[in-house]
Amino acid sequence: MNCAQGYWGADCKSRCSEGCTDIGCDKVTGSCFECDSGYHGFWGSNCSNICPNNCESCDKSSGTCLFCPNGFWGSNCSKPCSTKNCKMCDINTGFCKSCESGFWGPDCNYRCNNCSNIKCDISTGACETCPDGFAGENCNIKCEISTCLIWQCDKKQGFVCSSCLNGFWGTLCGKRCMPNGNCNYCDKTTGICDSCVSGYWGTVCEKKCSESDTCEYCDRNTGICNSCLSGYWGNHCEHGCPKNCDGNCHKSTGRCSCKHGFWGDLCERKCLAGDRCQYCSKTYGTCSACKNGYWDSLCEKECPIVCTGQCDRYTGKCSYCRPGLRDVNCNRTCIEKNCETCKGTGDSYSCTKCRAGYWGQGCENQCSSERCLECHMTEGRCILCEDGFWGNSCNQKCQNSCQCCSLTYGTCSAPHYCLRIHDRYHATESLSQIDYTLIIVGVILIVCSLVVLSLALGLFCYIKRRSKKREGAATSEDQNFAKQSGSYTEESERQDTVEISSLQTRKVNRSYMVQETNKVFEEEVDHESVVETDDTYENP
Known part of the structure; x- marks a missing residue:
């Protein structure tokens, strides 16, 4: 009779031991076929006997240990493994089967060398993986790649430098081609120099191509210069290229392509049309193309101001009109106010480009969104959105992390593709505020300057008036003084005359009288002689 799972006995009413697995127990004896996972530390027919200490699981019939915990071995798992670095050893022999991380060998007494994960083979010590820059089974080879062009740094193959x-x-490119450092290339195996660095030649690249260092490369065997440094020419690169060369010049002749506005074998002459000529004949100097804004054979005439840039070289007619103008001579305006450029003559013309924000044949339609900076002229769909928006109508926002994005897909664009209109607006607004402030400050400074100037002029006039008064007073005093001096002089002269006359009268008792004038005539004689003489002379 077969009992239901978990029961045994003649009437199948006896329940198997709790330690039995779901397989159940013997229907006759009730012995467990296997002990349940929760009873690995037990053994016996009913899984009721405890396994020896340190035994993770034991034989169900005999109680002999089947698995020992790490670090122990033996039938009862009572013996410790031979070394402390042994993680697991054979339960019967005690030989180590697995070492702790970083160790290897029969007794796990060797350290792993330079393994990146601190794990190596227990028998050989070979690393599982090497850290960057190291190679070999034991990761003990350092890959010195500073002088290698092509290399391989591998755990199995080691370090190989192929170029x-x-x-x-050298094998690992560790040797210099020449001690002087003048060899550019040398044989990897022999070290024999194949090519010298710029400016040197000779067997071991010991000689300079030229004393002036203007020769770039010269023949390895003869030293004859093959190539000059930019800006030089000649057999030994001893000549400088003409200053008006556009780039380098020919090594043998010194000739070159001329800069704009010059011609001649050595670009020593100015084009006949002067600075207004863009290109001229290198042989004759006649102008072949004028600079933008000029025309005529000698480029002496300016293009009309209604032209944008260039005009016809021989007629002076505009190649392109300024925005808003049309006709052959660009002397008529585009009728549509929102048309930026139009094309045609007379009444037969059409608008070719609308102003920003408008579209249509006559530019009469407004773009669908204020965020649309430019829309397709015939379809009206937006082709240029404000930063931060995308889509045919610029009505979809870019991701938060994007400053600007693709018009079609909305994917982020690099910052240098952004228009930064808001930044320019705020910058302009700030500049406007700054300009307004500067205007106020400027007005204040002008007013202050006028006040200071007025005060200075007033002070100057006051000082000048005072000076004039002082000069007038001084002049009056001088005149008075002069009058007084004159009076004093006349009086003094009279007194002197009287005194002299008295003296002469006393000593001489003579006088000379002039009857016609009744004046005293004083003869120019010495006073002493007059005094000494006693003769009197009368005028008849």
Whole structure:
């Protein structure tokens, strides 16, 4: 008779032991076929006997340990493994089967060398993986790649340098081509120099191509210069290229392509049309193309101001009209106010480009959104959105992390593709505020300057008036003084005359009288002689 799972006995009423697995127990004896996972530490027919200490699980019939915890071995798992670095050893022999991280060997007494994950083979010590820059089974080979051009740094193959940088050779490119450092390339195996660095030649690149260092490359065997540095020419690169060369010049002749506005074998002459000529014949100097804004054979005439840029070289007619103008001579305006450029003559013309924000044949339609900076002229769909928006109507926002995005897909665009209109607006607004402030400050300074100037002029006039008064007073005093001096002089002269006359009268008792004038005539004689003489002379 078969009992239901979990029961045994003649009448199948006896329940299997709780330690039995779901497989159940023997229907006759009630012995468990296997002990349940929760009873790995037990053994016996009913899984009721406890396994020995340190035994993770034991034989169901005999109680002998089947698995020991890490670090122990033996039938009862009572013996410790031979070394402390052994993680797991054989339950029967005690030989180590697994070492702790970073160790290897039969007794786990060797350290792993330079393994990146601190794990190596227990028998050989070979690393599982190496850190960057190291190679070999034990990761003990450092990959020195500073002089290698092509290399391989591998755990199995080791470090292999298959090509060296310029100037180095050897298995691992660790040797310099020449001690003087003048060899550019040398054989990787022999180190024999194949090419010298710029400016040197000779067997070991010991000689300079030229003393002036103007020769770039010269023949390795003869030293004859093959190529000059930019801006020089000649057999030994001893001549400088003409100053008006556009770029380098020919090594043998010194000739070159001329800069705009010059011609001649050595670009020593100015074009006949002067600075207004863009290109001229290198042989004759006649102008072949004028600069923008000029026309005629010698480019002496200016293009009309209604032209945008260039005009016809021989007629002076505009190649393109300024925005809003049309006709052959650009002397008529586009009728539509929102038309930026139009094309045609007379009444037969059409608008070719609308002003920003408008579209249609006559530019009469407004773009669908204020965020649309430019829309298709015939379809009206937006072709240029304000930063931060996308779509045919610029009505979809870019992601928060985007400053601007693709018009079609909305994917983020690099910052240098953005228009930054808001930044320019705020910058303009700030500049306007600054300009307004500067205007106020300027007005204040002008007013202050006028006040200071008025005060200075007033002070100057006051000082000048005072000076004039002082000069007048001084002149009056001088005149009075002069009058007084004159009076005093006359009086003094009279007194002197009287005194002299008295003296002469006393001593001489003579006088000379002039009857016609009744004046005293004083003869120019010495006073002493007059005094000494006693003769009197009368005028008859």
